[in-house]
Structures are given as structure tokens and as C-alpha cells.
Amino acid sequence: MKPKSQRLIILFFFLTLLGLSTFLVLKSLEDNIVYFYSPTDINKKILSNEIDLSKRIRIGGLVKENSILKEGKKISFKIHDGIDEILVIYNGILPDLFREEQGIVALGKIENMNFSAIEILAKHDENYMPKEVSDMLKKNGKWKGKLN
């Protein structure tokens, strides 16, 4: 065999093994790589006792409509993922993008089935458009995303 094709074969095997091992590592670390859990994930994990309630975790979802309650500095609202929901209690500064049906990520702990957050970050989606376009879509009833 020519050394050239020998090197080609070695490289091919090397890349296959590297890809496979990376895949296995990422697969087994999935729970650490995800940045947040959805309310559905969390409720499943609580039911199956897979989660350490004393540890800080992140949950993410959309802020539920008509669920925001403000009492002085304290704020509570529900976040949902279309299937499940969870009540979040927070005491601090909210990001500018925070509003109903906005995606957010909260850091905190689960206390009595509620989520007590110490930090809230806003997610923004992958849709970019001028305000006039989004207004028009809403007016024509073609708006698929959040209403605000």
C-alpha cells in the first residue's frame, strides 16, 4: 500500500473514533450541558427523585399570561412550556425583555414545589423583524409568537 493511502486510512479511523468518543461524552454529560430545565423536565425529575433539591438549578420557559403578581419588590409569576408550569418567586431586578409570553431562564432552588429565583435572564428568539411588520402580523392575525 502506498504511504499516502495508508495515512488516509489512519486519518479516517482517527476521525471516526474521535467523533464517536465526543458523541458518547456529550451524550452522557447531557444533564450538565443543558443550560436549563423546562417545567416538564423539572416535574418529572421531582417525581422520580432524580434531583437534589438543596442544589441550585436553572429552569426556563415562557412567562404565563396574566400570572404576573407584584407586591412591592417581590414578584411572582408562572412559567410554562406548553405542557407543564411552575410558579416562580423572585426578588430583584428584571431584564428589559421580561413580559408575558417571553422566554426567560431563572436560577434558584425549588422550595415547596415553587421555584425561588435569585437571578432572572431573558431569552430572545431567533425572529428578527421591524416593529411595523410585527404590528401588521398581529393585526392580520398571522402572528404565531407571543402577544404583548
Place this chain on the structure above:
Amino acid sequence: MINYLANPNRFLNFIKPIEFSIGVFGFLFIFIGLYLSLFNSPEDYQQGDTVRIMYIHVPFAWFASFLYLSISIASIFFLIWRHPFADIIARSAAPLGLIFSILTILTGSLWGKPMWGTWWVWDARLTSMLILCIFYFAYIGISNAFPRKIDGSKPAAILAIVGMVNLPIIKFSVDWWNTLHQPASIIRFDGPSINQEMLLPLVIMLLGFLFMSIFIILINIKTNLIYKKYQSEILKLG
């Protein structure tokens, strides 16, 4: 064609007449693209003026990844066919890629603070981009680590190929895991989810980055070829 141009002298003769115009194209596209994106494109319905960071953040990120891909493909050519010119190309693209990856992270931070509420999070997209940046550092470090530069070419090429697995991770991190970073807006199955008026300046910026990157890498290739010649002359003199 590739075989023909793989000879440094023929390559230099080939690029000589077009080199300058590539630079001019790059400059013009970036100039027009910056004007459109900063002054003549609409505000986003959600993010307002902050969306304008996207017009430089996305090209930085794309070309940081794209240049890395070019480096690893050139490294494969170098390792298997032992062609010295492939090594020169890989070395010449690395510094620019490093700068792009750093600027991706910096502009991303500046965007993240007002929108998400944080400069940095350890989510999969941001972390894999940081890893890309580290691979660039490592590649440049290793390829220049030996007194005779050429001794660093082989280990650096192997490193570049190892880092290739990171590229699909960067691209698909936002689909595979929950991340704070939003999913893809341009390359996706159902077409771009970005309004035409905002897509145009972005595409012009991307073209500008393409020409400008080629221009800068050509300059680096020429420098590296001259340096190589100089080194071999010195060796001849003893």
C-alpha cells in the same frame, strides 16, 4: 486547477492581478454594509437598536468557524499529501480566525448584557465558541513553538484536525441542548427567520468579510512564503 495553483510561484503570479481588487471589494462591501446596518435598517420589534450588534457579531462568528474549517481541511491535505503549501495556507489563516473568535465573544457579551441581562453564561453555544478560541490559541502556539518553524507543522495540523469535532457542536449546540443563546436564524430548514430589510445588510457584511478575509490571508501567505525562503537561505549559508 488546485494542483496547478499549489505551486507557490504560480500561485503568486495568479493572485497578483486580482489581489488588489479583492481588497477593494472587501472594503466597499463592509463600508456599505456598516452604513446600512447602522443607519439604514429598521429597529427590531423586540430588541430595538441593540439588534445592530448582530450585523457584526454574526459575520465574526461565521468566519471564526469557517476559517477554522479551512485550517483543518488544509491540515488534512498537509498530513496526507505532505504538501508544504497547505501548511502555509493553514498558518496564514490562523491569526485572523483567532481575532474573529475573540471578537465574536466580545460583541456577544456586549449584546448579551442589555438583552439577556448577563455578559456571559456557560451555555453550550457560548462555551463551544470559547473552546474554538482556545483551539486557535493552541494551534498558533504549537505551530510556532519550534526554532525551525516547520517542525511545528505536523503537531499543529493534528491539533487542527482534532478541533474539527468542535465545529458541528458550535453549529448545532442551540438545537441539541437548551441554551440561553437563540437558535439559528439564517441557515435553517424553513428558510431565514429574519426580515428581508435586515437580512440585506447582514448578507452584504458577510460578503465584505469574505473578501476581506481572503485579502488579509493572501497578505499573510505572501509574508509566510518570504519568511520560509529567508529561513532556507540562512540554512544554505550555514
